[in-house]
Amino acid sequence: MDPLSALRDFTIRSELDKVTQTGDEILFGSDYTFPSSIETAYRSKQGNLYTLQTVVYFIKHYNLKHTDYIQRARSNKLPAVTLPDRKPLYEYLTGVTDSADQIETVIANDHVLNDGKIVETDGGGDDLELDDISLIRACERPLKDREALLECKGIDFYSVLVSSTRREEERQRIESQQRKDGLVAKNRLMGVDERGIGYGGGGGGGAGDEAYEANPKPKLLQLKSGKIGEGVPIILVPSASQTLITIYNVKEFLEDGVYIPTDVKVKNMNGMRPECVTVQKKFSRDRDQVVKAYEVRDKPSTMKSEDWDRVVAVFVLGKEWQFKEWPFKDHVEIFNKIIGFYMRFEDDSVESAKIVKQWNVKIISISKNKRHQDRAAALEVWDRLEEFVRSRSHS
Structure with a gap:
């Protein structure tokens, strides 16, 4: 399941409390795990795809006034959902609407996967019947590869060095004090x-x-x-x-x-x-x-x-x-x-x-x-x- 569909599913079931962030990953209970920075299928009217972290923060703070929500998002260094996108995104995530024009489609051969639904297309080629494995692979999105692991997003090794240095200085200070x-x-x-x-x-x-x-x-x-x-x-x-x-x-x-x-x-x-x-x-x-x-x-x-x-x-x-x-x-x-x-x-x-x-x-x-x-x-x-x-x- 793609991250946007997973979030919609948990929102409709009133289980947003099970959607938590640990480090640079967002956990959907014990069912799914996605990178917090992964792009969802929902494209802003300004042209960019919203990340999962942005959409999760939006749906969890929808009860706030939009100005208050914007300020909180900025204080947490998160991109905010724009005002024109606010209502349609909320209605889609809460199940008021079943689809939205701004949701990107994923094309697999001559079939279009739109929110997990298979739609026949008239792309000019022979219609192919997809087996189960092809459907699964069509829905898959890579979470991490070797380069992503080496990037260590969200981890600042300089802060680790500073913390280690401070602990060593404190240890030396205590030893010096004991000698005095x-x-x-x-x-x-x-x-x-x-x-x-x-x-x-x-x-x-x-x-x-x-x-x-x-x-x-x-x-x-x-x-x-x-x-x-x-x-x-x-x-x-x-x-x-x-x-x-x-x-x-x-x-x-x-x-x-x-x-x-x-x-x-x-x-x-x-x-x-x-x-x-x-x-x-x-x-x-x-x-x-x-x-x-x-x-x-x-x-x-x-x-x-x-x-x-x-x-x-x-x-x-x-x-x-x-x-x-x-x-x-x-x-x-x-x-x-x-x-x-x-x-x-x-x-x-x-x-x-x-x-x-x-x-x-x-x-x-x-x-x-x-x-x-x-x-x-x-x-x-x-x-x-x-x-x-x-x-x-x-x-």
């Missing part, structure tokens, strides 16, 4: 009073043999003051998803200066939720390239008393309950010992920051769409944090 977290944990176990890891030679007296090493080992930078607890300093973020900065996207924002919405990160990480994230900040000190490491956490309830001594910053949610179980008596004490940041979109209403304006926190604004401006916001966070840490260390 392992380094931080090792330093904490060794009791290192670290505020950063320096790379390079020089940097004051006592360079000694280190200046002549081909691959100098990281050197530890220690603060002169013990005001901040021993170990890697901690930055706290809210565990609620309605805030802009979370445990999921804080690394990209602070290290790369790029804001990625939390829901996007959660989807890319396949639901994996990190317990702790390490972020690093590079800066120059004398002739050294220095990297400072910070732990980012979002579960204050699991922290020990010595952990609280290492907390240097917090991204606030703007809700009182965020500080419910914190070991401080009020907001004044919190934001004297810890610098607070409140992230917001620059076009948010003033009411959204009404509460935090009463606290001693820094309000950082970013654009909803202009991602190139994120780096400036991230640098402002780092600048204010470094200034706060220096002042706290020398107080």
